[in-house]
Amino acid sequence: MFSNLKIFLILIAISVVSINGRSVYGLNRLKEGQKLEPFSLKTLNGDKLDINKYLNGKNVGIVFWETPEVENYIDYSKEALKTLVKMHKEYKDKGLQIIAVYCPHEDEKVTEKEINEIYKLVDELDISFPILLDSELIIFDKLGIVAIPSFVLIDKSSTVKYILPGFPPYSAEKDILKEIKYILNIDKENTRRIN
Numbered sequence: 124m125f126s127n128l129k130i131f132l133i134l135i136a137i138s139v140v141s142i143n144g145r146s147v148y149g150l151n152r153l154k155e156g157q158k159l160e161p162f163s164l165k166t167l168n169g170d171k172l173d174i175n176k177y178l179n180g181k182n183v184g185i186v187f188w189e190t191p192e193v194e195n196y197i198d199y200s201k202e203a204l205k206t207l208v209k210m211h212k213e214y215k216d217k218g219l220q221i222i223a224v225y226c227p228h229e230d231e232k233v234t235e236k237e238i239n240e241i242y243k244l245v246d247e248l249d250i251s252f253p254i255l256l257d258s259e260l261i262i263f264d265k266l267g268i269v270a271i272p273s274f275v276l277i278d279k280s281s282t283v284k285y286i287l288p289g290f291p292p293y294s295a296e297k298d299i300l301k302e303i304k305y306i307l308n309i310d311k312e313n314t315r316r317i318n
Contacts, residue, residue: 151267153275157283162262164224164255167241172255174222178281182306183220184210184299186290187263188272190240192228201244203272203290208248210303217307221252224262226271232258274299278306 153159163173177183186207188200204223211221225241227233233256241254257263270289276299278284285302287295304310 151269153266153268153283153286155283155286158281159275159277159283160265162265164257164262167225167238167245167254167256172222172253175281177220177222177253178277180279181220182218182279182303183222183277184303185222185224185275185277186272187224187226187257187268187275189226189228190237190244199290200272201248203274204244204248204250206296206299207252207274208250210300211252214303214307217309219303219307222255223250223252224255224257226257226260226263226268230260276302276306 159174159178161173161175163171166172184207186203188203190200191198207221207223211219215221225233225237227237244250245254262268268288272290274285274287274290274295275283276285284306285299287299
């Protein structure tokens with residue numbers, strides 16, 4: 124019988140070796156200081172959202188996330204979404220927008236089961252920001268995202284200001300908040316300088 128620690132270490136080792144058959148470490152093709160490449164995806168309700176038109180003159184946090192494949196699995200994506208819902212509610216009137224990009228479990232279209240799970244999560248967490256569907260993991264691959272969940276902070280000029288691969292929700296909240304406050308010009312003396 125495996126102890127909880129052994130199971131936890133095995134899960135970490137597996138996640139470090141591969142996510143959907145890809146090597147793992149951060150975001151391979153996206154760097155702080157770069158402009159975000161244009162892309163568009165369908166929203167949860169079926170409309171198409173052009174990211175560059177949406178970003179135009181806005182400070183936007185983008186989280187790349189998934190639903191758990193296995194029951195009783197630690198759902199880091201859900202924890203990341205909870206954190207961002209809280210931050211969005213607190214800072215949306217100060218200029219922060221959030222987008223959640225759902226990445227399916229396989230290089231396929233998002234399944235009906237996944238859509239139902241997403242709707243349940245939207246209701247449970249009271250998510251009010253757009254949910255985009257990266258069907259077939261096109262943007263996931265284009266940006267080189269290999270750790271889920273991951274968070275990217277974009278400023279008003281569409282420049283990537285902060286990247287947090289693998290968004291560890293419990294330890295990252297304070298750092299993300301500092302970065303958000305910086306791009307929103309809130310409490311700059313207590314935030315780090317970003318590219």
